[in-house]
Amino acid sequence: MLTVSESTMLIFGVLFGLIGLFPDRRYEYAKGTLHVSEDFLNFILVVMLVLFVALVVTTTLTPIEFIWQYFFAATLCSGIVCIMLGSAILEGRVLKRWTRPMRDLYGLIPHRDSRYQPQPLSEIGQLFEPVATQFSLSNALICAHISQMAYQPRETVAELSNASDIPVEFIEDGNHVALVVSLKSSLILAFRGTDDLSDWLDNLRIFPAKTVWGDVHSGFLASVDTLLPRVKEALAKSRVEKKEVWVTGHSLGAAMAVLASMKLTTEEAVDVKGIYTFAQPLLASAQFRREYDEILGSKLYRFETSGDQVPNQPPPYRSPGTLIYLSRKDQVWTSPKWLRKFLDQMQRAPLGILGEHSMLEYLGVIEKAKSSEIEES
Numbered sequence: 001m002l003t004v005s006e007s008t009m010l011i012f013g014v015l016f017g018l019i020g021l022f023p024d025r026r027y028e029y030a031k032g033t034l035h036v037s038e039d040f041l042n043f044i045l046v047v048m049l050v051l052f053v054a055l056v057v058t059t060t061l062t063p064i065e066f067i068w069q070y071f072f073a074a075t076l077c078s079g080i081v082c083i084m085l086g087s088a089i090l091e092g093r094v095l096k097r098w099t100r101p102m103r104d105l106y107g108l109i110p111h112r113d114s115r116y117q118p119q120p121l122s123e124i125g126q127l128f129e130p131v132a133t134q135f136s137l138s139n140a141l142i143c144a145h146i147s148q149m150a151y152q153p154r155e156t157v158a159e160l161s162n163a164s165d166i167p168v169e170f171i172e173d174g175n176h177v178a179l180v181v182s183l184k185s186s187l188i189l190a191f192r193g194t195d196d197l198s199d200w201l202d203n204l205r206i207f208p209a210k211t212v213w214g215d216v217h218s219g220f221l222a223s224v225d226t227l228l229p230r231v232k233e234a235l236a237k238s239r240v241e242k243k244e245v246w247v248t249g250h251s252l253g254a255a256m257a258v259l260a261s262m263k264l265t266t267e268e269a270v271d272v273k274g275i276y277t278f279a280q281p282l283l284a285s286a287q288f289r290r291e292y293d294e295i296l297g298s299k300l301y302r303f304e305t306s307g308d309q310v311p312n313q314p315p316p317y318r319s320p321g322t323l324i325y326l327s328r329k330d331q332v333w334t335s336p337k338w339l340r341k342f343l344d345q346m347q348r349a350p351l352g353i354l355g356e357h358s359m360l361e362y363l364g365v366i367e368k369a370k371s372s373e374i375e376e377s
Helices: 006-021 038-061 068-090 100-108 121-125 137-149 154-164 197-203 218-241 252-267 286-295 338-345 359-376
Strands: 025-028 033-036 168-173 176-182 186-191 244-250 272-278 300-305 322-326 332-334
Touching: 006 068, 121 137, 121 154, 137 176, 137 186, 137 244, 137 272, 137 300, 137 359, 154 168, 168 218, 176 218, 186 218, 186 252, 218 252, 244 252, 252 272, 252 286, 252 300, 300 359, 322 359, 332 359
Parallel strands: 186 244, 244 272, 272 300, 300 322
Antiparallel strands: 025 033, 168 176, 176 186, 322 332
16 A cells, blocks of 8 residues: 655645645725635535545545545645635735735636726827827727727626717627727727637647638637627628728637737728737737738737737737837837847746736827826926
8 A cells, every 4th residue: 555645745735735825815895805706615625526426536546545645634724724814905005015916816806896987988089199100099999999899798888888878899709899989980890809718718728720821819809700790790781981990809809809900900991090019919920010011010000018928929920011119117118129128028027928918008108108198298
């Protein structure tokens, strides 16, 4: 009989208990309280039950003997300590200076966080510059707001549309969502990014899919193809009303915006005036990037924050268009040299890569940059 020692089981129990640092916490800003999701606690209970059964079966059917009491005792103690420590960190009671990105991570996910107060479409629409032929911070701000709005439920989007008297078509198919916002002289097409487990499964389908322009990320392409038929119907009126189309999105939605703009331009002859993406992951081969840059490269502006590593994943894919980099000091850099970007990224806080992917992070920096631009003018 092979017996796993008490110390080994204690070590495994403590390590397993570290999962307590990462529960599905939600901060209620109105009440100032932090709570742990019941779904997460139920998940932990199920995992513990499965582990217990696995240990009993293994001990019964194999010559390996686990001293499971030590494992579960260590897991329980470690888990309780980690949950208390994690809550203290997220409430800002300990390590406040060094753990802001971690607090941001749990505060900003899901992207429809309660801190986001949707702006009236009539107000943000007044800033839009439909005749802009080059990069426009105003248009970036509008696209950022609408990309964030794409994470809102259908009812909230309908309320915003009715309150502003600006038509918004909510297109939904399974876990994928797109908005078509009809401004006075333009249509803005926004794709929702990663919002549930199904979206993550699409993100993980990294195998290349062939297109006439080159290989692309198969998961992103499948996501676009799911919505594209209804998107085409919604955009058909742009030809009747002679409105130009702008495309935007965040994260998975950003990748979808790039692929959709290419399909709409080349297959449907849609007049795509500009594309603004946020936290756009790598999505295509070098051949696709060359083809895209020849057709739409001058119209695509992809935003990336210094602490967000999603735009650098998954290799070896590439991204077309012009990089708009948001520095640690909330400055807006256009196509910075790699060394300047690298040095800026080296200054990020510990765990910074965890907390700066949210659309709200991008929106906040762009709002600051726009305010500075207005003050200077």
